[in-house]
Amino acid sequence: MQAVKTTLTRLLGIRVPVVCGAMAGGTNVRLAVEVTQGGGFGFVGAAFIPPEKLREDLSFVRDSFPDLGQKPLPIGIGFIGWLLDTKEEAAKQLIDVVVESNVQALWLAFGNDLYRWIEYARTTSAGTSSTRRPLIFVQVTSVEEALLAANEWKADVIVAQGNESGGHGGASTPSTFTLVSEILAALPGDNAPPVLAAGGMANGTQVASYLTLGAAGAVLGTRFLLTPESPYSDVQKKTLLAAKSGSTTRTLALDYARGTYGWPKGIDGRGIRNKIVDDIDSGIPHEIVREKLTKGTQDGDADYMVTWSGTGVGLMHEIKPAKDVMAELHTDIVRQLQRSQTLLQD
Template sequence: MAGASGGALAAEVTAAGAFGFLAAGYLDPESLQKELALARGIFDLAASDRLPVGVGYLAWKLEKSMDAEAEQMLAVALDNHVQAIWLAFGVRIDKWIRYIRTYDENHRRTDPTLIFVQVSSVEDAVVAVKNWKVDVLIAQGNESGGHGYRAAPPILTLVPSILHALPDGAPPLLAAGGMSDGRHVASLLTLGADGVVLGTRFLATTESLYTEAQKRALVAAKSGSTVRTMAFDRARGTLEWPAGIDGRALYNSTVKDMEEGVDIHVVKEKFKKGVQDGDPDRMLVWAGSGVDLISRVSSAKDVVQELHDVAVERSKVSRKFYTGN
């Protein structure tokens, strides 16, 4: 959700009854502070009040920075007393977990920051639970939009496998990957997940930082429109991701040119112009595999309500089927 989920989207999702995260992504401390201030203003909270949103960090970005710079980025969220921090895609995630917990201890927080950690394998899930004692675990399947591990199993395989491996008393497990409507939500809850994470559906909201051209492209996408690729990272020069990671986005001529070996400088120039012109055949639109179920741009509040209503209705049908009533 980097470049899409800012303070307004996170706050409106929480206000609607879900829990919103804003993406630190490639932001600097000043920009992150601005987004958090926007969220706080929407809730009309004092500076000392707990801010009921989370902030998501790319752990590899923290690890590429000097320790002081990384800690400054984390401190922006912690100083704002956010309710949760989400960590993903790093090799030293335990280091940042220790920093967050030490910060809370030093500030004598009676309501410590919840730590969410994203995983894509059973092995990483077990480490996160047993060694790092995370508060919430997120299982990201291969269907997920944006970046993820290309070798990750589908979410319908990953969730049961993780649940089978976790000890009794394990933290809540959230499912992420390819979900766009309430039927997806109901199915993963039935499968045993404690909750679900949706990203792509919230890209097509009025509060999303995506451009209008990107939102139109999401609404126009069909089944099979997405592809896992590093083409866009090559085109925009963001190749620092750890090994094994690529991104799921809408397929277009940028990807096609990369696949056909077009000179990288030509691809970059066409990509840059496509972004400037809002050309869907060139620009980047991250999207999960369920993007074809998005038929319109709506407010975050309306999306949350629709997801809830459909999930509740489908859950009732499931219970009726299993009980025979």
């Protein structure tokens, strides 16, 4: 299957313009490696990984690509900005590990001062004089954030996350199609960073539609949760397989149950609606729901587990290895792009 060439694939040296989102709790280095080896680019959501564990994980990545030499590790590491703010010294250690390990990309999202961490990644004394600094991916939920990231922060890649996206995002963000269109219109010219569409996608046909819109690639999240490599539990995966697009909801209830209250203003999460949401909405104290969540997670009770999911989940019907997912996405993208060319034939 022929490679798809965009500004993203050229920047990363990949064949397929598909990125596995940096999902904390839903990704690990095994999944990231498989996505990259399948032709795309894998990220690890490392928001809750201690520095030494991250260093150990990145050694696994290095061993998985024995022919790299001095080239960067072909995966990315993602962090949540407001969590970095709450543990400054540990945050600096984490970013130092990323730089020292010569990781190719760093993804940042959901912070009130993300530029602080971008600047730290670019200026830290970690590593050696020959160490390459990671490419900076910035996740945005508005045109204003995209302009700031591109023009002032000089981000290497903009991830435009629409409302359909699973996990955390903008509560009032428009659809992915609308947001990507607006950002592309606001960032004209050859010097603009690649813009990736993120939110609600399940297959390569949808990815191809965003490529024809002008995006340089797409980020898929929920689709990669339905792989053997994802650390999501069997119960969570079964919940996703049984879900429809209408099974998801945007809410802060899942965070209240987990005790994560620090999200920036305007951010909430999309996940499978269950009894956690019902309990919070009915006024049951957060502490009681938290106890139910703890027990539900231990017992494998899907009604009291947090399962993040995008709206595209209704198009996902099986669990398959990440490399097979990548092969399927690649095939569908190429076929859809070829099919679209027939629209111009006489």
